[in-house]
Amino acid sequence: MKLARAEHVFIVSFDGGKPGVMQQSNMPTLQGLLKEGAGTWAARTVFPSITLVSHTSMLTGVQPAKHKIDWNDWKPEKGVVGVPTVFAVATKAKKTTALFAGKEKFAHLYQPKTLNAFAVPEYSAKTVAQTAATYLQENRPNLCFVHFADSDGAGHSKGWGSPEQIEAFGNEDKALKVLLEAIRKAGIQSRSAIILTADHGGHEKTHGTASDEDMLIPWIAWGAGIRRGATLTLPISTCDTAATALELLGIPIPADWDGKPVYEALA
Template sequence: MTSRRFIGLIFSCLLAISPALAERKVDHVIILSIDGGKPKVILQTEMPQLQRLVQEGAHTWVANTIFPPKTLPSHTSMVTGVGPEKHGILWNDWMPLRGMVKVPTIFSLVKAADPEAGTAWICGKGKFRHLWLPGSLDVFDLNGPQQPGPASMEFNRLKAPAQKVAGQVKGWLAEHQPQVMMVHFPDVDAAGHASGWGSPEQQEALRVVDQALGQVVRAEKDSPMADSSVIIVTADHGGHEKNHAENIPDDMNIPWIAWGKGVKPGFEIQQPVTTYDTAATALWLLGLEVPASFDGKPVVEAFDFPVKAAPAGK
């Protein structure tokens, strides 16, 4: 085989495994997850920062998570675009012997399309390490940047509250402009398990998260990303009493809010939305073809991008 034919074969293989390019609509997507953010409790709580995004963006209060409505399985669907029967993560703790997720994430797909693209996950729980595929994230931050590779069971105990997470996001966005970033606030879930869903303590946690959300939005607006980005605010599950494990609306309903470039202002989304649609929407916004293996579909109804005229002669 000649060197020219060999190079051609390698190039063909890379094309085969890289996501196909479509029309890019924005340059940056931030997905912000309020762990345990039950819509009914959110609507009963004063959250001016979130309400501003609702008023200026598109939303639904009746999106659904996957079953089981647990943090790790749900976030796995959120960033892989598939349900648990495909991604296989049904446990809900950092269990190092089980290894990494076996399907691509939005971070690995973005990197496959453009190795120079920035990717980041600023989180509040260590269990998300299962979703850190090799080479997929420029930063995985949990109380500071973490190192790739093996980690002990002790990593499961690491937590970072919303204000800490927001501070890390602010610092990161001041110097970097990732193409896709995941931000996770754990406070509301912790308050729900301790005091109950809808309790005064959980509502106070929501108010703290709302302040942290405001910090993230201001950091985005102060960055070069501001004119070409979309922020998606959602949750992994709801809850009732002090848990979330049942296939009932209290546990399964989640909010889904889009805000930023091209988003229809003050629009209530009518199409059904499931948590794995978040991954599909992020890829669609970034101009990457949504894989046929995805269960998720882009929430196109939430957006109103101008239709480009076809080139002359087409």
């Protein structure tokens, strides 16, 4: 086992998190973590830039050609992803894991015996955050993923960059604050690292193309094992998120992963 930089890693994904729109939104909690941590607004997701495909790459460390999730809805007949998730790797290393999401399709990432907790309480980021906060205060998982869906829903219904989407990002920032407060109350803040990112951007009322509007995403890290006040300049892929989480926890990264730890962000 490698030396761990953190005992707890939290990955938070803002669905449809287009950097230009997030920067226009009222997100003081996220901006505070960016100022104190390491980050960039120019990381890239995978193609096609759609929710389930992108999140699968984020949480398996491999490109779509390897994980073979090429659909974007909850299709129970297709079963779960066929390559190990970051939760499977962490579980094998005797770490505890949890996943809280706003969309049912995340069940495609729920491999048997790899998650100590899995919940899709409802679409609302407020409810997802409250559910996750209650769990993490009581159980203090080593690896936890939290998904906020509101911003994507607002983008599809009202448009990327619309007042409604900007409001949704603001509400998700409040949900992020709930998570941070739970981490503090659990007494693990000094031993925790947080990665804030997204699955894709968007344009008009859609996404999925190879354009920068759809492909660019934020990637922000804060906390234990993370550099302070660092602007990241090297290329970052969403596949690197899972690898960075394992590196922070001191767990070896699978050799066949496409993602690599974002060493530029690490202290």
